[in-house]
Amino acid sequence: MKQFDDIDIGILRRYDKPGPRYTSYPTAPVFSSDFGPEQFRNEIIQTNRAARKSDLSLYFHLPFCDSLCYFCGCTMLVTRNRSRIKEYNEYMKREIDMIAPLIASDRNVVQLHWGGGTPSYLDPEEILDLASYIHSRFNFASDVEAGVEIDPRGLTFEHMEAFKQAGFNRISMGVQDFNPRVQVAVNRIQPEAMTRQVIDWCRKLGFMSVNLDLIYGLPFQTEESFEETIDRIIDISPDRIAVFNFAYVPWLKPHQKLIRQETLPSPETKLRILKMTIEKLTGAGYWYIGMDHFAKPTNELAIAQKSKTLYRNFQGYSTKAGCDLYAFGMSSISQLQNIYAQNYKTLPEYYKAIGAGRLPTHIGYRLTEDDHLRRYVIMRLMCDMEITRTDVEQRFGISFNETFASSLEALQEFIDQGLLVDTGDKIAVQGMGRLIIRNIAMAFDAYYEKMMREKPIFSRTV
Numbered sequence: 001m002k003q004f005d006d007i008d009i010g011i012l013r014r015y016d017k018p019g020p021r022y023t024s025y026p027t028a029p030v031f032s033s034d035f036g037p038e039q040f041r042n043e044i045i046q047t048n049r050a051a052r053k054s055d056l057s058l059y060f061h062l063p064f065c066d067s068l069c070y071f072c073g074c075t076m077l078v079t080r081n082r083s084r085i086k087e088y089n090e091y092m093k094r095e096i097d098m099i100a101p102l103i104a105s106d107r108n109v110v111q112l113h114w115g116g117g118t119p120s121y122l123d124p125e126e127i128l129d130l131a132s133y134i135h136s137r138f139n140f141a142s143d144v145e146a147g148v149e150i151d152p153r154g155l156t157f158e159h160m161e162a163f164k165q166a167g168f169n170r171i172s173m174g175v176q177d178f179n180p181r182v183q184v185a186v187n188r189i190q191p192e193a194m195t196r197q198v199i200d201w202c203r204k205l206g207f208m209s210v211n212l213d214l215i216y217g218l219p220f221q222t223e224e225s226f227e228e229t230i231d232r233i234i235d236i237s238p239d240r241i242a243v244f245n246f247a248y249v250p251w252l253k254p255h256q257k258l259i260r261q262e263t264l265p266s267p268e269t270k271l272r273i274l275k276m277t278i279e280k281l282t283g284a285g286y287w288y289i290g291m292d293h294f295a296k297p298t299n300e301l302a303i304a305q306k307s308k309t310l311y312r313n314f315q316g317y318s319t320k321a322g323c324d325l326y327a328f329g330m331s332s333i334s335q336l337q338n339i340y341a342q343n344y345k346t347l348p349e350y351y352k353a354i355g356a357g358r359l360p361t362h363i364g365y366r367l368t369e370d371d372h373l374r375r376y377v378i379m380r381l382m383c384d385m386e387i388t389r390t391d392v393e394q395r396f397g398i399s400f401n402e403t404f405a406s407s408l409e410a411l412q413e414f415i416d417q418g419l420l421v422d423t424g425d426k427i428a429v430q431g432m433g434r435l436i437i438r439n440i441a442m443a444f445d446a447y448y449e450k451m452m453r454e455k456p457i458f459s460r461t462v
Contacts, residue, residue: 003288007275008432009268011417015436016267016462018452021291022382022441023314024340025375026365028333029451031342035364037353040334040341041102047324047336048104054324054337056103056138057111059315060092060130061329062119066154069188070258071176071218071246075331075345076117088329088347089126093133094354095328100137103326109138111320112146112167120150124162131166140167145320147172147209152198153190160201171202172211172242177218178229185219185263192232199236209239209299216273217246219263223272230277234284240301241286241294242316243277245270247459274462278435290382290437293317310383317383330360340365370446373398378441385437386428410443436461 020027047054063076064085079085112134122130147170148163163171177183178192195212202210212233216226233241248264250256265273278288286294287302293316295301304310304319311321314333325335327343330350334341341364344350353360367375373396380387389400401408411427414420419433420440433440438461442448452458 003282003434004278004431007278007435009271009275011419011432012271012274012435012462013267015439016271016460017439018458019438019442019461020445020448020458022378022438023312023316024333024335025378025445026367026371026447027451028340028342030447031340031363031365033363035339035341035361035366037359037361039366040339040359040361040364043336043339043341044099044102048102048107050337053104053107054322055110055141055320056107057313057318057320057323057325058109058113058134058138059325059327059332060114060119060134061116061327061332062088062114062122063117063330064088064121065116065118065151066121067187068255069176070186070255071188071215072255073247073249073253074117077347082123085122085126089122089130091351091354092130092328095360096134096137098354098357098359099326099328103138105139107139107324108141110141110144111318111323112140112144113315114148114168115315116149118151119148120155120159120163124156124158127159127162127166135167144169145318146170147315149173150198152194153188155198157201160198160205164205164207169207170209170211171207172213173198174213175229175233176213176215177221177226178232179221179225181220182218182225185259187258196236199238211240211242212236212238214241214243214277215246216243216277217248217265217270219259221265221269221273223269223276226273227276227280230280234280239296239299241281242292243274243281243294244292245274245460245462249459271462288434289317290385290434291317305383305385308384312379312382338367372396373403374444374446377404377444381429381441381444382437385434386426388426390425404444407443411440414440 064079065076068078146168148168149172152173175195176188183189199210248256281294282288287297289295289301289305300319301317309321311318313325313335327334330343330347331345332343341361343360344353344362350360377387377392393400411420414433415422418431421428421430429437429440
């Protein structure tokens with residue numbers, strides 16, 4: 001099934017503007033210090049009283065890296081002092097010991113993810129130690145989806161054996177670009193042979209799924225040079241591919257000043273790179289999930305989207321809908337049914353809270369009824385590429401057309417452009433509308449305009 005007849009750069013150019021990624025709704029800028037540790041603790045206890053308790057998703061933020069990638073937008077710390085890593089892991093264990101007893105013991109973990117930073121910067125022994133501690137404090141489902149982000153630089157086969165022994169079955173690895181000039185410019189030297197070696201290890205050890213991350217918009221990239229990288233990625237044949245737009249935000253990430261702005265591709269070149277990338281990957285049989293993600297048609301993400309069971313959380317697209325997400329480590333964000341809770345973003349603050357026996361919750365948010373409604377609509381748009389009026393009305397007891405009168409007015413331009421179709425009951429994304437799904441979802445965001453007036457902080461949508 002062909003997803004796109006033609007990719008019109010003019011449409012991409014028209015809708016290339018700042019907008020949320022909708023890994024949550026409301027988005028993180030709405031979070032407030034009015035929500036703190038006690039509110040989070042009380043909410044955890046409350047979730048155990050639900051008539052139908054939610055399964056658990058666990059996220060662990062491991063922020064340390066061996067070196068700085070100049071493009072990085074993550075919360076990370078460069079260190080070669082191994083004692084800092086050991087200390088951090090001990091504090092995370094103490095955080096686990098605060099939260100795990102608050103959660104009913106009959107609730108199963110169905111999803112686990114380690115992100116960073118660089119989780120594979122841990123030694124094999126540290127990987128096994130932390131994983132063992134986590135497994136000793138929570139009950140894990142037999143079919144748990146367990147993923148970890150790795151960096152092939154400095155990685156050994158023993159690291160991969162440790163991840164496999166620790167129960168991980170999915171791997172995500174950054175590539176960004178195979179071009180040597182680009183790699184030098186962003187301070188990430190990662191030869192293609194190194195990446196292929198790690199892929200071979202993953203397959204030898206039987207990991208269920210491998211994802212590779214790419215970034216377009218990096219220094220010295222051209223359409224032709226990035227096409228060479230895409231061709232090599234297709235030859236490697238990962239199960240999933242994520243292709244991210246580089247957000248050059250040196251006012252938020254000062255280390256990005258190490259990238260000279262004049263070396264970046266022009267906005268027009270970036271659009272041509274995106275067009276080429278989508279055409280090449282979908283032409284090679286990958287299914288465009290939405291946003292930045294591609295998957296083989298047999299991959300669980302593609303299957304979930306077609307069966308309308310796909311979900312989004314702070315780790316991106318997921319097949320585990322309806323879980324309570326508990327996030328551990330500095331800056332990490334937990335997401336329960338009714339609240340969001342984010343930990344302190346610096347190590348001293350994170351350590352100080354845990355050292356005092358307090359949950360390290362810094363800010364958070366409690367959803368209103370209107371938030372729940374809009375979160376559902378945005379989620380289904382982002383995952384299913386369609387929403388059904390009767391479904392929303394029956395779930396929330398509202399008149400869709402009355403409640404979303406201003407949203408429907410905003411959607412009209414997408415309908416006029418042939419990017420949406422409104423059949424009366426169903427509003428469905430079509431054709432190139434999939435490529436600007438963030439823009440379409442923004443029509444239902446009650447906070448977007450106010451946030452953009454106060455402090456524009458979002459990355460560009462294309």
